[in-house]
Amino acid sequence: MSKANHPSLYLFPFLTAVGCGPGSVPETDPFSCVESQTLCVTLEVPAEYSGTPRELATGFYDTSDTARPPDESLAGIEYPSIVAGETYELSHNQVDFEGDFYLLFILFDEDGGTWVPEPDIDYTAVTPEPIHIDGNPIELGSLTLAPAD
Numbered sequence: 001m002s003k004a005n006h007p008s009l010y011l012f013p014f015l016t017a018v019g020c021g022p023g024s025v026p027e028t029d030p031f032s033c034v035e036s037q038t039l040c041v042t043l044e045v046p047a048e049y050s051g052t053p054r055e056l057a058t059g060f061y062d063t064s065d066t067a068r069p070p071d072e073s074l075a076g077i078e079y080p081s082i083v084a085g086e087t088y089e090l091s092h093n094q095v096d097f098e099g100d101f102y103l104l105f106i107l108f109d110e111d112g113g114t115w116v117p118e119p120d121i122d123y124t125a126v127t128p129e130p131i132h133i134d135g136n137p138i139e140l141g142s143l144t145l146a147p148a149d
Contacts, residue, residue, distance in 0.1 A: 031091045033137040039074070039092040041140040043105060043125060047085035049145070051109035051121065056080045058092065060101035060133075066126055070104065072097050082107060087142070095138065100130040107145055117148035124148045 033040035039058075056077040059070030074092045082088055090105070105125045108114070112122035125143035 033091065033139045035093065035137060036135050037093060037095045039095050039138045039140070041090050041105070042142040043088045043090055044142055044144040045082055045084055045086055045088060046145060049082070049084040049123065051111070051123075053080050053082040053107055054110045054112070055108045056082075056088075056090065057106040057108065058090075059104045059106070060097075061104060062099060062101060064102050066102060066104045071099075071101065080107070095133060098134050100132050102130050103127045103140070105143065105145070106148070119149055120147045122148045
């Protein structure tokens, strides 16, 4: 295989957008989304989840096609305290961009993907409709994590 056709070259834009973007941060306590530029969501974790969570990533997409690098992303949460059958309260601040986006949450497992969710190992949840982001607080309610396709 020539270098020009090597699959890793196709990942470079994604690595730049996510992997080398905002990076990862330690888990913090959830907070209420009352301040500007905040985002809150309750992620429902299925009872059958048996993985070891490594990172919880949040990507923003201007179309429903989430099988590509996100248009925007927030810092991933390192080693989130995810528990099977329970909910996980995720809060972000510094949502400092605007537009209408589908949001994709990826729960990466220790044995899962790095930049792209590994089918049946990592878990994902996506908003069914685009969410308007304009600096106001964003309260998404609940989304259910499911095994990645």
